[in-house]
Amino acid sequence: MATIGTDITYAFELLNREELVAIPTETVYGLAGNAFNALSVAKIFKVKERPSFDPLIVHTSDLERIHEFVVDIPEKAYDLATAFWPGPLTMVFKKKAIIPDLVTSGLDTVAVRIPKHALTLELLKSIDFPLAAPSANPFGYVSPTQATHVNEQLGAKIPYILDGGPCQVGVESTIVGFHGDEATVLRLGGCKVEDIERIVGKINIRLHASSNPVAPGMLDSHYAPLTPVRIGNIEELIAQYQGKRIGVLSFDRYYDGIDPINQFVLSKKGDLDEAATCLFTGLRQLDMLNLQLIISEYVQDIGLGRAINDRLRRAEAKRN
Ligand code: TXA
Ligand code: MG
DSSP, X not given: OOEEEOOHHHHHHHHHTTOOEEEOOSSSOEEEEETTOHHHHHHHHHHHTOOTTSOOEEEOSOHHHHTTTBSOOOHHHHHHHHHHSSSSEEEEEEBOTTSOHHHHTTOSEEEEEOOOOHHHHHHHHHSSSOEEOOBSXXXXXXXXXXXXXXXXXXXXXXXXXXXXXXXXXXXOOEEEEEETTEEEEEEOOSSOHHHHHHHHOXXXXXXXXXXXXXXXXXXXXTTOOSSOEEESOHHHHHHHTTTSOEEEEESSOOOTTSXXXXXXXXXXXXXXXXXXXXXXXXXHHHHTTOOSEEEEOOOOSSTTHHHHHHHHHHHHHTOO
């Protein structure tokens, strides 16, 4: 198992030796390596068992440092950066050659983010390269939102997990791409579309599937637990699947007819932000109960509800 701790100096040493370190962010934990070093980046793909067509996000601490590895930052991106960085927003820019092609799966663009987590920002400031970091889970599985989640799945393959406590946002960053100065949301996530629109006006949402070369990584079956998931009206689904070992992941209340041990309520007070924070913990807990089916429901499609619904839809898409 990996060592878990808060030793930034040790994390710094490992990263300088081309090793990987799991890092906390406000969204989910990342599996980090030197983004300028192809060997480190190759290790990330290997540890995650991630296909090489799925590009990584590059994390840094300051807007000024981004110029070192991107060609051009559109005006709207500056506005978004000012409003939301550090924070749960990733933006895609034309890349410079210093970023190895492996990071971007051969694309001429690179996804960049300044995460909002004190420990990780301190680490990023101390090193002289940015960190490539996908979510620290095996490819296709639910992202980790606690250090122990990382240790359970990748602990045998990495030396160190920087423990920053439970992630405050709980879903991955919102990804925004640019065509000229026109912004498009490519992945729904922790930065609310409504907040983005307050800065740049009405924005297109074009969520890509595996067939879309713009972001090859957004497979429909991402973020999925191993247990099959069905989404709909929870009471109807419970009736429909009577006799099966069922778990329920609900928005705000417990349901009759299912052992409460097999139920996870995302937010008893019905708050979408709180629901997002514990979504992946809920999916993980239910996934460990050896159930035949996890039943869940969509939430209101506003604010972080959009990201929650997106992850639930992808979790259900995994069924076979
Ligand atoms: O919140 C997050 O974004 C977390 C934390 C660790 O920062 N990271 C994360 O990384 O979710 P990952 O690898 O699980 O998702 C990265 C996704 C890729 O699957 C792809 O869809 C998109 O970012 N991406 C990366 N590079 C891209 C590019 N050049 N153009 C378009 N999309 C890109
Ligand atoms: Mg991921």
